[in-house]
Amino acid sequence: MKDPYETLGVKRSASDKEIKDAFKKLARQYHPDLHPGDKEAEGKFKDISAANDLLKDAEKRRRFDAGEIDASGAERPQQRYYRDFADAPHAAQDGFASNEDLEEFLARAFGGGGARSRGGFAAAGQDVNYVLPVGLLDVANGATRTITLPDGKTLQVTIPEGAEDRQMLRLKGQGMPGFGGGPTGDAYVEIHVEPHPFFQRKDDNIHVDVPVTLKEAVLGAQIEVPTINGPVVATVPKGSNTGTTLRLRDRGIRNRKTGQRGHQFISLKVVLPTAEEPDLTAFLETWQPKVQQEPRKEMLR
Amino acid sequence: MTHVDDLLATISTLQRGDIETWIREGLVAPQQEAGTLHFTEMECARVRLICTLHYELEIDAETLPMVLSLVDQLYDTRKRLLSLTAAVAAQDQDVQAAILAALERDDPARQS
Numbered sequence: 001m002k003d004p005y006e007t008l009g010v011k012r013s014a015s016d017k018e019i020k021d022a023f024k025k026l027a028r029q030y031h032p033d034l035h036p037g038d039k040e041a042e043g044k045f046k047d048i049s050a051a052n053d054l055l056k057d058a059e060k061r062r063r064f065d066a067g068e069i070d071a072s073g074a075e076r077p078q079q080r081y082y083r084d085f086a087d088a089p090h091a092a093q094d095g096f097a098s099n100e101d102l103e104e105f106l107a108r109a110f111g112g113g114g115a116r117s118r119g120g121f122a123a124a125g126q127d128v129n130y131v132l133p134v135g136l137l138d139v140a141n142g143a144t145r146t147i148t149l150p151d152g153k154t155l156q157v158t159i160p161e162g163a164e165d166r167q168m169l170r171l172k173g174q175g176m177p178g179f180g181g182g183p184t185g186d187a188y189v190e191i192h193v194e195p196h197p198f199f200q201r202k203d204d205n206i207h208v209d210v211p212v213t214l215k216e217a218v219l220g221a222q223i224e225v226p227t228i229n230g231p232v233v234a235t236v237p238k239g240s241n242t243g244t245t246l247r248l249r250d251r252g253i254r255n256r257k258t259g260q261r262g263h264q265f266i267s268l269k270v271v272l273p274t275a276e277e278p279d280l281t282a283f284l285e286t287w288q289p290k291v292q293q294e295p296r297k298e299m300l301r
Numbered sequence: 302m303t304h305v306d307d308l309l310a311t312i313s314t315l316q317r318g319d320i321e322t323w324i325r326e327g328l329v330a331p332q333q334e335a336g337t338l339h340f341t342e343m344e345c346a347r348v349r350l351i352c353t354l355h356y357e358l359e360i361d362a363e364t365l366p367m368v369l370s371l372v373d374q375l376y377d378t379r380k381r382l383l384s385l386t387a388a389v390a391a392q393d394q395d396v397q398a399a400i401l402a403a404l405e406r407d408d409p410a411r412q413s
Contacts, residue, residue, distance in 0.1 A: 024358055031358075033350045033372065036379055082350040085343035086376040087383075102386040109386075109404045 004051030004064070004071050012065070016056070023052040036083040037103060068257050125176035125185035132157060132189050136196040139163040140206075140228040140253050149187065157189055162204070162256040165193040199228060204262025205252045209269050212236055217270045227251045227264055234266065244268045302339040305331075308348055314356040315348070322362070323351060328369050 005012050008022040026048045028034070035041040054071060055061050063069045087099055128149055138145075142161035148154050155174055163169075168190050175185025193201075200207045210225050220238030224231045227248060234246055245267050252262025273280065309315055323329050324338070329347055331338040340348065351369070354360045360368055389400055 027353070027358055031350075031353060036376065079349065080342065080346050082343070082346040082372075083376075085346055087379060099383060102383050102390065105386050105390055106382070109401055 002047065002051075002071065004054045007047050007051035008055065010055075014055075016058075019052070019055045023048060023056075027052075033082040033086075036087050039100070039103075042081065124182045125178040127185040128175045128187045130187060130189045131192055132159075133192045133194055134159055135194055136199055136201060137228055139165075139191070139193055140201075147189070155187060159191065160256060162254045163191055163193075165191065167191045198226070201253065204255050204260070206262065206264040208264065208266055210266045211269045211271045212240065214270060214272055217241065217268065225266055228253070236268065240268050240270075242268060242270045302341070303345050304340070305338055308340065308345065312349065312352055315352055319355070319362075320348065323348075323365075326366060328366060 005014070008019060008026065010018055010022045014022070027045065030038075030041045030044040030048060032038070032042040032045055050071070053060075054064055060069065064071065130147055130149065132145060132147060134143065134145065138159050139162065142163075143159045145157045145159060146154055147157055155171065157169065157171070159169075168188055171187040171189065173184045174187035177184050198208050206228055208226065210223075212221070212223065215221075216223060216236050217240045218238070220240070221236045222233050223236055225234045225248075228251070232248065232251070234248060236246070237244075245265055248264040248266065250261040251264035254261045305317070305320060308320065309317060320329070324331065328351060329340070329344055331340045331344055333339075350372075351365065354368060355362070355365055389397060392400075
């Protein structure tokens with residue numbers, strides 16, 4: 001896709017108002033429903049809308065300017081316009097296949113479009129849309145899925161490593177076939193990342209709560225913890241508590257743009273023994289803490 | 302068939318009060334069935350158009366009916382024009398040629 005600033009014809013330093021005004025001007029000029037006879041209006045309006053979607057959102061615009069996302073992130077699937085219905089198609093008769101052919105006849109009659117002489121009627125195929133639910137580990141490591149489109153066609157979809165929830169993949173030429181030699185439509189696959197039972201993703205980082213026993217927390221320990229690439233050994237420092245955070249460097253998700261991996265953050269949760277521990281109970285009964293704790297002091301003020 | 306709630310869910314800018322006004326003013330005409338309103342695909346596309354006109358192109362509520370009336374007249378005229386063209390296209394080549402020639406005479410832009 002083209003540079004969105006170029007599409008809207010604004011400078012990179014343009015203010016929000018300048019972007020909005022540029023969009024309004026172009027939308028008036030190219031909205032397909034306001035220009036039913038203009039075949040190119042739809043494609044132009046789609047580009048204009050996508051550029052506007054990207055630049056009107058301050059966060060997306062910042063990320064685009066910083067090179068974190070590219071313009072294709074804003075691509076939207078084709079929508080059906082009012083003109084698609086209001087310009088009721090004429091039944092094929094006497095070799096005239098469609099409104100397009102009638103338009104061409106009109107162009108011949110009234111001039112203007114004379115150069116567009118084509119043999120017969122051709123049209124691009126419909127785009128198809130598909131929602132693909134995937135697991136967090138699939139986007140963390142990349143994966144391949146086979147999907148079956150409504151027309152029964154199967155398609156191999158490669159989920160790129162580091163893909164984001166609601167990311168749209170465009171599979172060029174995998175939509176419905178065109179007519180009369182027209183190009184095939186595209187398939188748009190929207191990735192929906194399903195929540196993982198214990199890993200949580202925040203940007204490129206992975207957060208996970210890991211339970212540790214009282215003994216591991218007090219005395220410190222080497223424990224095995226899960227990561228998106230399988231278990232690794234982590235060190236619980238002596239005197240850890242619930243809420244103590246450990247960081248595993250570069251164990252997060254690889255950023256698609258920078259190639260850098262995020263980190264995994266482990267939040268420890270101290271768990272008490274589940275069975276009876278008479279020795280522990282006996283010890284606590286006689287235990288005199290060196291420092292008297294007042295853990296609820298803040299709450300009761 | 303689509304309900305008002307579906308439209309509100311899919312078009313994030315759409316306000317309930319606005320679509321109620323548009324229905325009251327007859328800018329969109331959903332079918333009423335057992336107390337609920339149903340929008341055909343065509344009406345959904347029309348609602349999307351009205352949303353673009355109103356929320357993005359900032360055509361105000363007072364001007365909106367006039368713009369839509371012009372849009373409706375445009376489509377109505379196109380429909381007749383396309384029917385007429387289809388009728389012409391169904392004629393023999395010499396009739397078509399005569400009509401094209403007559404149009405050419407009538408169009409000052411084409412006279413050089």
